[in-house]
Amino acid sequence: MRRVIIILLCCLLAGGCSALPAEERSFAVALGLSVREGVWEAAARIPSYQQSGGYLTLQARGGSLEEAMAGLDASAPMRMHYGQLRLLIFSGELARSGSFVSAVEAVADRAETRLQAQLCVTEDPMKGVMDALEPQTGARLSKSLDVMLETRREMGVIPDASLSGILRMGQRQDPVLIRISLEDEKTLRLTGGEMISGAAGAQGSLSAEEMQLLSLMQGKVRRTMITLEDGTVTIHDAGCRLSLDGNRACVRLKVRCSGSSLTAEGAADALQREVRGVIGRLAEAGCDALGLGRFAIRHFRDAAAWRELDWRHVYPALEWEILVDVQTAAQA
């Protein structure tokens, strides 16, 4: 009986797996897509697999996304694999075009794509952005990017824009992507967010501070330091509750903070003003980043009725009530 179990486990573990070893694949750490005047360009950052280490950028062009990706596969030294993808970067032009959603779906539909890859938007030349992707910490670019993204997400200055999370939003929420820019030839800056409004694509950007406030409202960040117009506030704990009643949305933000220059009332006023500003920006862009669509859909019996509502038109017209409760460290 024991022999049967052991044989069974050996067969299951040893049989049916792909035989292609890792050193015979080009694992793309970052993939960049852009389109200009109908010409698609795909760029990938892969390890050079040389003894000296280092990374190289592959580029390919085509009349369609599939052609460009095929060109990338053809120009790679080994079979391309996207199972280690960390960044999926779109050019600003592509992000604002009608092809953005189909491009995201096309990449996601590839069976080996790592769905935890983060989506970014850049206005800088894709080649320059790719070439600037070098490991800052440790020996591997993938690890370096993981650490950098995690640190910035904890601060709240960039959103959690994983491909998996964005796909699972469906039609109930809109994503905010990471803004990536070149500071100089060798330094990249990941800060702020790019608001996406469904099929319309990118509709504007959020600064790092606005992104922090959005992260607080989404519940992604509970501790951070925010620079407001009136002063700096160090938040030790935060919680946010959203609700939707007909055409009236309510944001209840509860914050425990310490600020050298602001009283509790001052901090609450400043936060309320800034939060209202962020919500106004989101409404103007038609970007339901807070996911109020998830509350609205509960009132509909079937998908056809939900589509009839046309949430894209209802969302920007919502009335907002923002309640901020600030407790300073002294009061606590």
Place this chain on the structure above:
Amino acid sequence: MRTTVFTAQERRQRREAGDRLARMCQIRLISTVSMLTALFTRVIPLCGSAGWWMGAVCMLPGLATYGLLCAAIRSCGAKTLQEAVLKKCGRAGETLVRLLLGVLFLLEGAGSLTALVTAFTEGIGTEGTQFTMALLTLGAAVLCLHRDALARGIWLMRRGMLLAALVIAALLAGMLRPDGLHPVLGPGGSALQAAWKAGCTLAWPLILLLTAEPAKGGRLRAATVPVFFSLGTGAALCLIYPCEMLIRETGLAGTLLLPARHLPAAAATAAHCLGMLGAFLSIASCLQLGAQQLEMRRRLNWLPFALAGLLALLQLIPARRLWLALTGIMQYAPVLLSVWALILVIRRKKCAE
């Protein structure tokens, strides 16, 4: 430490009780794998976010048949379905029921094999073809076809498999969203009708629990694990993925791999391994139990191997066509079992002592 000494008769009774437990565990695994496969590939892709309650509705006919058959078996003092049919309908009836059960076990095994092979060749992506993957799977399965060891092995592994499922569930917990259960009717009226038509025999595998003697806890307890596990997993799927994403996946490989697709790589691999193990053990069990039914009380040692060969040959048919044929047959074949249930309940022939 106190040592209990059992008599020979007590030892035999304890071994028989253990074997009944193991056999029940084996059939529960077949039922769970079958119901989960049907839920993921037939019901949820049609009704989307309505899958969490539609699954329960689709189980009602199977549960009713199971209840009727339990009552019929108890009423004539039999221990298994075959015994009850023998007492009420005679030898001819028992032969027919055994034949039907044997064929249903085989169809179930063929379905699990097609699903497993397709998930690997089209979904995960392997170097093998449909036929070679089937040969590999069945080759390993025949090595496990020990009369008692397979059931005991499954019984031994049950807690490990359940623990792995709980760990994967814990990893998925962070992805749950309550709005995933909405809209309550999913895509709407005609989609629900199609889901009902495709899934109304969802719970038929519970009837297989009646082919073995009941273990400690009775028949009701035996049916609860497959039912609640399947419904719980279906509900979790609806909570993780929005309706528009669930109805987008229509291919066999896509629907089978969707539950683990968005997990981090290590967790996804663990989920694939668990699914693979469950499907594999289900295939081996279907071969063994199907052969036992078709043997008709004789000992035909070559029969399981012949049936394995038959299942392998079936994989020469293109996967999509084979899957359509199998699901078409499985939608209606269990109706025959329901008819037997009615005959057993209605028939007033006195049971032989």
